Amino acid sequence: MRCIALFSVKGGVGKTALAVNLAHAAATLSGRRTLLWDLDAQGAASWLLKVEPRAGAKARKGLAEADLADLVQPTAFPNLDVLAADRSLRRLEADLATEGEKRLKKALKSLEDRYDRIILDCPPGLTELADQLFRAADLIVVPLIPSPLSTRALEQLTQHLAAEMKSPPPVMPAFSMADRRKGLHREALAAHPEWPVIPYAAAVEAMTATRQPLLAGRSSPAATAIAGLWTDVERRLTA
DSSP states (O other), rough: OOEEEOOOSSSSSSHHHHHHHHHHOOOOOOOEEEOOOOOSSHHHHHHHOOOOOOOOOOOHOOOOOOHOOEEEEOOOOOTEEEOOOGGGGGGHHHHHTSSSTTTTHHHHTTTTTSSSSEEEEEOOSSSSHHHHHHHHHHHEEEOSSSSHHHHHHHHHHHHHHHHHEEEEOOOOEEEEEEEETTTTHHHHHOOOTTTOOOEOOOOHHHHHOOOOOGGGGGGOHHOOOOHHHHHHHHHHHHH
């Protein structure tokens, strides 16, 4: 089992859409038994895959008992399950501040016989929850809108990881919502030609209407970019 955290210091960078699309790519392109864990209390990733939390479900309780299996639900796609966000996550931060730093990693370990890949859709911000997610992750994928502010946010993350962890997981930046018509975007892309690029596309915005991953619909430049990004992620995880 390998765990990939989708993380951003701030919101509005396409993180959740990327989490959903990478989870779908893992399940369909690689045939991996994949779990998408929606840890953002807004529940957007769960909603995009048409999964609602079960009545009375509390991910916070499952995490406390290191038993998450009963909260997992299937999606319409083979090999892809979701652990949906629920309202109990709003109080998770306070729990983690007073308990062991590897609690989340222990809970994920209880799923290692069921899944090959776990995608974590993390809430934004450098919090105690983020630190526990980083300790559980084998790779952190960081979507960035091409701009100086996003580059600064990435620097904050790498500095934080170096200060808080002896052996932090590798960080993989990826440009998101890139629009080559904009001068700032072109400059950022030129400065980091080695970073993957997900172009700005109406198809990504349309996910909120279709509630379908990009690779489940018509071919598009954005879908091709997602497939390429997943190939890069898999290469890093298996190197």
